Amino acid sequence: GTRDQVRAVGSSTVYPFAKAVAESLAKADPSLKSPIIESTGTGAGMKLFCAGVGAQFPDIENASRRMKKSEFEDCAKNGVKDIVEIQVGLDGVAFAEAQGGPGIALTPEDVYKALAKNPYGKPNTAKTWKDVNPSLPAEPILVYGPPSTSGTRDALKELILTKGCDENAEMKALKDSDKDKHDKVCGEVRDDGAYVDAGENDNLIVQKIEANPKAIGIFGYSYLEENKGRIKGLTMKGVEPTYATISDFTYPGARPLYIYVKKAHLKAIPGLQAFVTEWSKLWGKDGALAKLGMVVAPDDVLAGSAKAVNDLPVLDGSQLK
Amino acid sequence: MSPAILLLLAFGLSLFGWLAARSRAWAFRKSASGVRLHSLPNFHGWYVALWIGVPALLFAVLWNTISSTLITAHVMADPAASLLPGFGFERETMLAEARAVAEGKAFGVFNEEAQGLIAPYRTAITLYDSIGLIVTILVGFAGGAFAFLRLKPDFTARTRVERAVMALLLIASLVAILTTIGIIASLVFETVRFFGMVSPIDFLFGTHWSPDPMSSGAPNGKDYGAIPLFWGTIYIGAIIAMIVAIPLGLMSAIFLTQYASSGVRKVMKPLLEILAGVPTVVYGYFAALTVAPMVRDAAQAIGISSASTESAVAAGLVMGIMIIPFVSSMADDSIAAVPQAMRDGSLAMGATTAETITKVLVPAALPGIVAGVMLAISRAIGETMIVVMAAGASANLTANPFESMTTVTFQIVAMLTGEGSFDHPATLSAFALGMVLFLVTLTLNFIALRVVKRYREAYE
């Protein structure tokens, strides 16, 4: 059988942007049926996406991280060979607190020391920010952040914690000698109550830190943008999380968002090509996605992505981790 | 041929057979007066109708599954098919497009290559449709003729039709068993895979839960200790919720059955039942947005600074409210099952209503009430939306009800809709958790039903 509407699955982070693209496509070309976007989470989406080629399998995977090698192999095993990877934008992992909060100046290193389970291999005993860095206030460490099942958490790990960790030369060396151990020491988050898993609903984190000015929240940048009046971003190495700083990577919390497209479906599913093209129309600086809180990727990346939309290069599995 | 047409055809033929057989049976009666038919003419009708309808339907279903393969094979033999791309999805799509046009479901094709296939499709479809039609009719006729020839005045049509009815009833009730098997089958495979990666001992007895779905390398069994989840589940569902639901439910049942006037009962009983009818997603929203902040503020006001917005209390409280009608209706039933004579006996001794309830009715109904509570617990620990929306994600092993806790159902949803890949033990743990949940509720129900049964029998 066949299908006459595009189907995309995957990340809940990309979901609102994909929705907007779908809506825009449906308006632009009423003859096409509106694409179906399902928010399954990147992992579950990958499983669906890689299950095979055919009408019953999704055409597009939205991802808030890069495809993993294991997933690529799974795809290949099921006959999903030609995959096009397109980076559509950025998401910032922002640190924020209530409007009336003290406004701590953070660095990745401090965050690592405050939140890692075993900073530099030793159990974390820090109770207050002062314990981490004497120049910080003696406020207790209380951070609300995303749960381990979410992409934002993965980004936190990769973009902040590991970076902070690697500022220590020993750890950097460890990376080459014992990668698994390095992952553990640098990536594991403490679970003694200083870091609180706040569930998938980022709105709740916003509410929580609003209610507790001493707490810090970690979430996708779009939430900061949307709740500007109620919370404010915290500087990281002196850089404030803003649109500009995230998109030029001066704020260290930016992570790329991708869509993966099955080449084999391009000819078979009406509207798929148009949908991908629609992304490229909306992801620019003045595009609709930026208004929704997506951070626009730097110009060179965008240029590359635009080229990818045209040329549809096939993803090379050997680059993946 | 659309399945609907074959279906209609089978029904039409059956109706025809029904009418024919019925009039034949009437004829028996008329011709030989004094002969009593064994079965009513209607039953003769049904007998023949079944013999026509069932084989025709079976054939129609069969034909429906094979005809499309036959049609495709026929089309592939056409020269136009050689233009198709060699293999795979595109080719399938084009075939499907051509077919859709040929069947009149679509007006044009999206790929030009499909254009040439429309005509071959038309011929093939016409051909196989007519074959299907004719064979269906033949099968129906054959069955009908066989049945029709057996009709005679003392033919036991009723017995036979009733046997068919019985078979239908039996099949219907087997659906339940199939469902149970389906549930077990859909859990067991992934569960086994999970236990291949994480030892069941670590899983069932470990006290630390922090699987990382993004981690690579061999999983650390130490991170898969599900005790905090079990604890959270029990604490929220079986302790906090029950502390709310049991007294309120039991006292409501007692008030409504023993004290309230029939007018009050008529109004209040259905009102309370509405509490059970409110969707859990609404409760979840209510818990997350209204109750949780209230609870946190209240707790902070009395000096519990660690109070979390996602406290176990908030979720448990709302869950308890949801369960009230469940407990009260079970208690109501059990109290009603205590014979009126017990109540009369006690009142005739000069006991007050309260004494009668607490000293006679409730003790006598206790097994039923306990069973009801067990069912309520199994309901509460399986509840998903409230905890997904209002309970936390942190697997705390704590007795402080104002802290955030997580539950089995929460983790199932989180893992299955999360970031991890599907071959990762963290994701697979959802199935193992589902299995545990299933087995626990199964046990609770099994015990509860046994208790109820034994105790009901005691009075019957």
Next chain:
Amino acid sequence: MNAEAIKTEVKADDRPYFDAPSKMSAKNVSVFYGDKRAIDDVSIEIPQRYVTAFIGPSGCGKSTFLRSLNRMNDTIANARVEGEILLDGEDIYKSGMDVVQLRARVGMVFQKPNPFPKSIYDNIAYGPKIHGLTGSKAELDEIVEQSLRRAGLWDEVKDRLADSGTALSGGQQQRLCIARAIAVDPEVILMDEPCSALDPIATARIEELIDELRGRFAIVIVTHSMQQAARVSQRTAFFHLGKVVEYGKTSDIFTNPREERTKDYITGRYG
């Protein structure tokens, strides 16, 4: 009890029935279920220390009237009583009346034995406990033993007081219920067809027991068996269609009924 005994019994009570002092008296009592009048203007005296039998065809209102004597009718939502029922001269339907205390004074035994699903001991102890009759465990033990003895059940159950009351045989259960009623030391005992669920042997035991008990209590018994009424009672009231057709000494009613309807009923013309 044999046929001779019945004879003697009836003899011994050969005084006019209004001689006996009255324990309870009903004056122009009517009972309604909703709009339906089940008892119609009944006046009757229940004498002290006698057994009074209510007989009559099914549905004539015997049970209804009996239940109005200790206000068990209150438990039926739409039941309503008119007229006066006096216990020792006090109207039991007067507004300040405490039904709890009334029922302690006017006990009741039902058609089907209804022991509580508790131990034999607790079955008996229930009444004294809730009424606060005893101060100590010893006193309570005393009451339990005495009640069981009086009900003629002590020897059969003294070694198994902790067993459940429901584990006894039907006849024993009924005696247990009688013992339970006695335990709060009532003044009147009402029995609604106490033997109809029992076999002949158990029935005979209960009848004997009733005879022994009447020395202490006023007893009212509803029965559908005229033979039983003749055997155990000294006074008989014949009910028909909600009215008392005839009330008098049992011996008179059975040997020399004044009313035609009574005669017809007793000779089995109907019912």
Next chain:
Amino acid sequence: MNAEAIKTEVKADDRPYFDAPSKMSAKNVSVFYGDKRAIDDVSIEIPQRYVTAFIGPSGCGKSTFLRSLNRMNDTIANARVEGEILLDGEDIYKSGMDVVQLRARVGMVFQKPNPFPKSIYDNIAYGPKIHGLTGSKAELDEIVEQSLRRAGLWDEVKDRLADSGTALSGGQQQRLCIARAIAVDPEVILMDEPCSALDPIATARIEELIDELRGRFAIVIVTHSMQQAARVSQRTAFFHLGKVVEYGKTSDIFTNPREERTKDYITGRYG
């Protein structure tokens, strides 16, 4: 029916009871509920065109035996019948027997009137309809009217055939049930205490009806009232503890019982 009539009745039938041709006969029938033997080796003949009464104390197995005569026992999961029961010489428990047809031939009326919650007309018409007795509406109307007439109910209900059967009074309901049983033109009618839920007047109506019907059917009636047995039956079987103690002409049983136990029961020594 008055006392004189009963007398005459019994007189008219003053032949030895084995003279009457037998419609059904039970040979060494035992009925078990699980392991419990409720009927123990009973042999009895049900004569054509007579009324046979089963009497005996509660629980002696009257109903059990009655229900085994039209295999209503089949509906009780653990009930099992041994021995032979013949209807016109054919064993009703033989393997090929169609119970549906058997029950159309041996009808039954129950203790509590149990009309269907349908119209009076449909109550009667149901049987003829499912047995295909009629070809046309007119024929069916005819059957309904006739059955109601025979049951003595026609005049009371002819204007309200569309009313629900449950809206009738108890006695009318019971006659409706009898009419319903008659409507399928059975050969035997079994009645299990058909009057025990009725008042005396309704009872008298039913007894009259039974007397009228016996000209056409063999009738078996279970009753707990010896008076009733004496009034309506020509043959009486006295059951006790699952056995038939005595079976014979009603007049003999009541005036001159052969067995001591029968005598005791009849004179009210027990039960």
Next chain:
Amino acid sequence: MTETVPTTQLTEVQAQRRTRMAGVLARRRAADRRFRWLGFIAVAFSALMLAFLLVNMSSAGVAGFQRSEVRFDIPLAGSMQIDSRRLTQSDPMGGLELAGLEKVVEGAAKKAFGPDADDLVAQGAWREVASALIDDPSLLNGTYHASLPASDDLASAQRGEGDAAMQQVAKKLVREGKLVRTFDKGFLSRSDATSPQSVGIWGALKGSMLTMFITLVLAFPVGVLSALYLEEYAPKNRWTEWIEISINNLAAVPSIIFGLLGLAVFLGLFPNYRSAPLIGGMTLALMTMPVIVISGRNAIKAVPPSIRDAALAIGASKVQVVFNHVLPLALPGILTGTIIGMARALGETAPLLMIGMRAFVASPPSGFTAPSSVLPVQIFLWSDEIDRGFVERTSAAIVVLLVFLLLMNGLAIYLRNRFEKRW
């Protein structure tokens, strides 16, 4: 047998006991009253919670049926090169787009609100103008008094949230009567969208209806037939005991596990129908079926055995007894149970999350196999939206769902009262 002379005097022991009894009486009375109060409080508390929940939800929901609209005039006469006849042909929307309606609307907005008008009027709002024109082509010749959805930013500014500058603008416009909050008719006829200003509930509602239809068609017959089998025919053996156990157990299996079943089995069998009401309905049918079986069995049990005896004794066969008498009498009870089971299914969320019904579907489903959402899932999705405008919309969706559930519960209660004890 001796006659003692009857007296009415109490013995000393009796008299003593009477005083004791009277002594504790007041306390016992008080205890009885307290107990009664406790019961009353329990009922009252439960009722209050219900009231609180309903009022809480619906008061927030009322705002969700409204949206912010900006009002300005669009002079249409002569502004576009389009013939009103074009509007009756196919694709009139395309015609208006070609004719430059978007620019016209934009221009009018700029005239009314200044150069920042783009930020005030929702994107694509011109389509609403287009729809109005298609409905009534005569408008082309006059000035159209437009009331178009405000942009998300302006809408939240009107609620007093977000950017301070925008809030000033909103205040000014409100004063001028150019910005109003007004009842949003479209909420009940549109489907899901990105902006809270343009979402609607109809798509999810239709999805729910389609799903419920499948559930009913599958669960009702199977449930009723199983109930009949178990209650009327099933011999007591190990097989039927297994059936009983599984049914009773299925009634209590957590709903999420049915979701896992649907994911593994139904989506395994019909991978094409992910997110479709067909699969959702099948999954929910398995959940609802045991509820129907259990209530059906109770209803069947309540049919007095005397009715069965009566029919059997006239020579009705077992099947005739069941289908002519038992089933019709039990039907009201079965229907009550079915409605309650369906109401539960209508509110069910968790299993549907597992089978892909949490998709963004911008148009109402066209059939049983088209991807779709359902009301409770829509609520769940909206509750997770970033934009704060969704908070009210979520409550409004909850109100819609609750209305349906209350109607169903009401119907069940009515049925139960109406047909309670007919015999």
